[in-house]
Amino acid sequence: xxxxxxxxxxxxxxxxxxxxTILPRPIAWxxxxxxxxxxxxxxxxFIGLSSEPASVLISVGHKADGTPKDSTFxxxxx
Numbered sequence: 091x092x093x094x095x096x097x098x099x100x101x102x103x104x105x106x107x108x109x110x111t112i113l114p115r116p117i118a119w120x121x122x123x124x125x126x127x128x129x130x131x132x133x134x135x136f137i138g139l140s141s142e143p144a145s146v147l148i149s150v151g152h153k154a155d156g157t158p159k160d161s162t163f164x165x166x167x168x
Contacts (some may be wrong), residue, residue, distance in 0.1 A: 106150060109135050120148055122161050129160045 095104050118133045123133075139145040150161050 100152075105135075106129045118146060118148060120161055131159070133161075 093099065093107065095107075099107065115134045118136045119130060120133050121128065121130045123129075133148045133150075136146055136148040139147040150159055152158055
């Protein structure tokens with residue numbers, strides 16, 4: 091099956107399609123801290139980026155209403 095992600099689907103549909111079809115889908119627990127507030131969240135949309143130094147790249151989207159998720163600590167207002 092072929093999807094033209096630039097023409098046939100919207101951005102949030104692209105995410106859902108990719109998240110549901112890319113396998114295996116291990117879970118990364120991501121912990122962030124901002125002004126003493128700690129947040130931990132599961133991420134199933136990530137990739138190993140480098141082994142030296144050990145780095146993982148995560149994709150942080152927005153909530154359905156368009157507001158930033160709690161893990162996007164750099165978008166929070168103190």
